[in-house]
Amino acid sequence: MPISLHSAVVPTMLQVLGAGHGWIDKAKAHGLSEEALASGCLIEDMLPFAYQIKSMAHHSKGAIEGLRAGVFGPDMADPPTSYEGLHAKLTEAEEFLRALDPEELDSLVDDPMRFEFKELKVPFTTTDFLLSFSQPNFFFHATTAYGILRAGGVPLGKFDYLGVMRTSQA
Structure with a gap:
């Protein structure tokens, strides 16, 4: 039985977005100030925690919006820097994904779309974009955010x- 694009992408993104709330809560309980949390990074030339959280939302909610529009690019807005703002960014993405009609996403399979940044334009099908660009980017930013806190x-x-995790009831 083939797996749908929605099933291949959305539930796992929801799982990790939800986990992100726990990371933020543990950082707060550990005593990290909002400033230290938002600005924390692994190395100087890497973007900080707040950017990583923003990018998790952008490569989930923003990716689906990009499929609908036929084009996706980076989110150049400043990330939230408060505990509340970081939670809100994750929640916004979660609510969007939960409201997404699986049939709508699956109806977009293999439509053309592209990634654009400045002069760079990379053509994709929607499936290849989600599975080879946005999903790996989503996990890169999630892992980086987790690593910053660790x-x-x-x-x-x-x-x-x-x-x-989505476990069986057996």
Whole structure:
């Protein structure tokens, strides 16, 4: 039985977006100030935690909006820098994905679209865009956000990264 594009992408994004709330809460409980949380990074030439959270939302909600529009590009807006703002960014993406009609997403399979940034224009099909560009970027930013907190001493483990898994009831 073939898997739908919606099933291949949306539930796992929701899982990791939900986990992101737990990372933020643990950072707060660990005593990280909002400034330290938002500006934390792994190395000087890498973008900070707040950007990573913003990018998780952009490569989930923003990616679907890009499919609808036929074009996707980076979100150049400043990221939120407060605990509340970071949670809101994740929640906005979660609510969008939960409201997404699976049939709508699946109806877009293999439509043409492109990634654009300045002069760069990369053509994709919607399926290849989600599975080879946005989904890997989503996980890159999630892993980087998690790594920033771990490097900062926040007591996170693998199950914190995974969030609530979809398990069988058997």
